[in-house]
Amino acid sequence: MYLCFGLWGFSAVNIEQILGLITLGISLARIDFAPKGLNPPHTHPRATEILVVQEGTLYVGFVTSNPENRLITKVLKKGDVFVFPIGLIHFQLNVVDGDAVTFAALSSQNPGVVITIPNAVFGSNPPISPEVLAKAFQVDKNVINYLQKQF
Template identity: 60%
Template sequence: MHKSNSTIHIRKIMAKGGFVLAILALVAVHSLAGDPSPVQDFCVADLNSEIFVNGLPCKNPKLATPDDFFFSGLDKPGNTNNKVGSNVTLVNVARLPGLNTFGISIARLDYAPYGLNPPHTHPRGTEVLTVIEGTLLVGFISSSPNNKLFLKTLHPGDVFTFPVGLIHFQFNAGDSPAVAIAGLSSQNPGLIVIADALFDSNPPIPDDVLEKALQVDKEIIEALKAQYKV
């Protein structure tokens, strides 16, 4: 059976009598493995609690019901009658309290013909997207200094993944509606739409900052910000 380099290294330490060091090495290896698993069967989120923790507090497990683990509605198309022609129906812990501590969520994405899910990021979750209907042009951009674009055309049954925190998008390249289902590796992956963050922040980013960052005139910045005042 194959043994990891970490295990072999720990055994070498123990062979030298460094028992305490071996224990510390085990702790270090475990700390690199990611978030710890839940220590109970479930932790249904108490959405009404005023306690603030990294996640959501649990309600009494004796009060849990099947509805805490249930959501209905992903069979229904979302409203794509908007400026970008897309809609995301996200089922995260706020809509499905039983997801609390499980580190997952799911979403339905609907696209009108030539609709766009604009460039955005999920700061806390990797996304895996499966196309159900239509044709999507999808892509993500690696971090600086490369800023490499990974672009792919997807058809029904195709799967593509967007790494956590990286800017990505989906565009309906066809003249008929498109539908996709996405899984995300967080109960609350978060969303930062790049254009919204730049031109519709509260309070607004100073024009001088945006002019310098984007290397455009003030008139262009004002025109872009005006799109959010309609």
């Protein structure tokens, strides 16, 4: 599992759970959000994701590829659908005090292990050099040291 803030549950259905999905090109996940819960920025390297909101209100978005790096966002309510293109960094945030429930369909029977950006950057083992990250993020090394300790 990866670091999530306020997710009640995450249930995935892919080839690891159901071998019959092999060659079908699909996977499914149910994500239950606590009030104000966050599914942090992450990617699916081998699949486009279609998210359907069953309950609640979510602020969702993704960032387009370099060099544009444009943020595309929307507030979704019950019944709304949103598409996260393959491989792009995306997130979901429950913006209300109630629970939220979503279903995500992915265009691959093996969409790839979710790559959570903060975990990968600040929690790698061994750690990425604070000098490298300080230069990349243009912050003091003490900020990087603090962030790496959180992971």
